[in-house]
Amino acid sequence: MSAIGLPASRRRRTLRKRFFATPLQAVVSAVSLAILVTVVWKLLNWAVFSAVFTASGGPAACEAASGACWSVIAARWRIIFFGLFPYDEQWRSGLACLTVVVMVVLSCIPAFWTGRRIAAVWILGVATFYVLMKGGILGLPYVGEEQWGGLALTLFIFVSTCLLGFPVAIGLALMRRSELPWISRTTGMIIDAVRSLPLISILFTFAVVLPFALPDWLQGDKLYRVIVGFALFFAAYQAEIVRGGMQGVAKGQDEAAKSLGLGYWERTGRILLPQAMRNALPATINQVVISFKETSLVIIVGFFEILASGNAAYGTGEWRFAYVEVYAFIALIYFAFVFSLSRYGAFLERRMSVGQR
Template identity: 65%
Template sequence: MDATLPRQTRLRALRTDYFSTRLDTLVTLGFGLLAAWVLWSLFDWGVLHAVWSAENREACGHGAEGACWAVIDARWRLILFGLYPFEEQWRSALACAVIVLTGGASCAPWFWTARRLAALWVAGFVTFYVLMRGGVFGLTEVSEQNWGGLSLTIFIFASVTLLGMPLAIVFALLRRSQLPWIARTMGVIIDAIRSLPLLSIMFTFAIVLPFVLPGWMIGDKLHRVIAGYALFFACYQAEIIRGGIQSLPGGQEEAAQALGLGYWHRIGHIILPQAFRNALPATINQLVITFKETSLVVIIGFFEILASGNAAYGNSEWNFAHVEVYAFVGLIYFVFVFALSRYGAYLERRMAVAER
């Protein structure tokens, strides 16, 4: 319900939507009571009777009345940093903060040009990688095999997005090429990759490719998985961008041609900016899906945040606290995904105002 409506109008709409008949009133009250009971039960379990400190671990167990958040107090470093060396975990925390600050800075309208936004994210990603990898500026080198937890999840997501978005633009432009053999070939490639499960692509790039590639092209398994994931992302995003382009009136490009603008000027200054604006909701949705699907890499042996959570309760001391660990990991996913969705809503509002 729109909060800008007058109070009397909102009350009238509320009565009409939820209390117009006896049945509507009973259903509304019934679900309201059920929701209140569920919320109170969660509050009682998660707050009132919870154990918060690892020093009070003896109060936890199968018979405890509340949540055992003591497992988070004792194992949060493992969940957030995974296998990263203990004495170097400040680098992992700082690297995650750099990516978060980069995302926050990209909300500033000053960065809303292709060059500035690309420069910002490339600089943020390079800083992230240098902090995580080390080997320069006096930092101890830590290979990707020892990365884990939240930092590995963010690394995979940022890498896939930075590689996949430009590739998606290229794919979308090739698919709408005026040369039929280029457009049809690109269409077959995009449709073929989109028809495959992401997990099968990850397995192919992680396990099968080393048998068919020359030794100098094999590289690290993590990098191969990111390349496969970026290709998968690019194919889906290419269709989103192509849909945004098709939603534009055809006369705009024809008018640009009549004015003598070249192909890249038409694409870069007229077509793509409007296409991204039209495709913004679907693009944000695709980014949210991409972030959540980073958890699939746990199946092929990477120690991302979900695997770190499994390890946090995977011993005899904390094996009863799996619900609390998954709740904590779920909260982390919620924070990042909710921030992405709110950023998308903010962009939509700004662009709607700009169109007026």
Template identity: 70%
Template sequence: MNTLANSAAVAPPGRVRMLRKRYFPTPLQGVVSVVSAGLLLLISWKLLDWAFLSAVFGAEGSAAECRAAGGACWSVIANRWRIIFFGLYPHAEQWRSALACVAVVAMIVLSCVPSFWRPWRLAAVWIIGTAVYYILMKGGILGLRYVGEEQWGGLALTLFIFVATCLIGFPLSIVLALLRRSELPVISRGTGLLIDAVRSLPLLAILFAFAVVVPFMLPGWMQTGKLYRVVFGAGLFFAAYQAEIIRGGLQGVPRGQEEAAMALGIGYWHRVGKILLPQAMRNALPATINQFVIGFKETSLVIVVGFFEILASGNAAYGTGEWTFAYREVYAFIALIYFVFTYSLSRYGAYLERRMAISSR
């Protein structure tokens, strides 16, 4: 009894025992754990010293002061942030671009609130948000100076391309997924051929084709601005991938549910809208959120067709003048912006998964 009591007294706590079992099960793995922890601490210290301790902050920091310092030069952000956020947009009108960004972010946030998950409420939010953005960015009315799409740039253009791509691509993906499940072979195979053809091409090729090739194929009255053609091409690419995700979600719905609905005389649109699509969306939610994240990051590809989105604006921020050495800081700042948006999307997706898991019980 004394031996058992002594062993219980000297036994490590549960958490210590778990750490020992996970990281020090054998002497060799213990050495690997210690070396890895040391390298991680060393890298963390180097990053901390570079980003904060030895860095130069504020708009007062000059390029010469930054070159002499051993850390990051955040002064390039303080001095060139207008180019990063607004691109080629006229300096005197950049307040409009800032308000347009706020309008888009507010529209996205309101769309994520459950109390707005009603068809008319969502439609009102998107119509009002899109109208406010377009009026602010383009002007020409209400006393606002006209600014053409070729002068749009920075974060405002990135958000516009992302929102417009999703607004075009997501409804189109539902249509394509349903057409591919059609019982008519001509429709199902034709839709499948279209989806596979789009998915077989890289997004760069599609953007280039819609920006440069499509105008030669259309009559003058059907041609639109290059920005809108590029957005439609990106939306088509998004729809092709999302259609397959939704089709996979539809295949996860038990066949017996649709057959039971047909036996009860429920019409096609009620079967799809009330029974099949809600369950398919729940099944396809993780992949759908991932597709939205990919779509946001792929907005940077429009640089190849001449648009000044946030990454191109970042290149201009350090590529001219005296800040050519500070490219690391600019890319780190842009990466932080991308991280904020993509992380927010992923966290919202996790929230939806928890909410749907609770509601399905």
């Protein structure tokens, strides 16, 4: 039981025992509390009390203040969220981001946890996102992928990576467990080779090097090549997570399914994979969170995702001093998405009682 739920007298005794049991412990606790209060006060004073929030005063008002310059966000938020997307069409980019959020939220509702419903949600959501971003139909002006940027591009890369990576990961995990040595060993070599390479090198290879080895008709746009490389990297790690979940399923269940006359695909789809994905849920959530944060690496190969958009937001001469505020705002965006994913993962673990006996 935590100290908060105890009676007042017992709570005081508990706190005294934990933090002030000896003179040395009392000094350490007091010094630590003083440092914590000082840091929190300075942070609040910089971020809130002495900060400038409106863009009316411009950079001059920020330079005269002693706190944070949130005016740069008020003045340059369009660049951060929409990047190079045409100004008059930025509503499409915003609506596309909202579509992805709604798609993910619907995917988290248990009522949609059937194969057909979840497939319908993702197919409809991705199609809506793509139509809104690219246009060319329904009276929407065409916008090429080279003009995509900001938060919409980050979400597109993340969703596409998961959409392509999960099926490939399951396929690789099953192939590595194959009873045919040449299949299992070849798959293991592929997985280990991909996992031994840094993600940046894979992105650079797919974005820059691969076009030299492919015919023109097979090259495609650089964005889609990078997404394929990202999905391959994700699949290699997720395949090992899924394989670990499969190893946690008792072999007797597979033998019992064989005795009932079930074929390989029935045993795999109805018995092995559901239990394996349940066992692998904590590590899967962790891998998804990591993949969302790693989308920032595409800036290395020239994409204008949200981090590059933030660099452009303060890159002009008048706002160059406000880079800390821009990065703090982008960090808050990443935190909102990642914290939501992690909390939902914790909810799933409690719902499915993963790791409990």
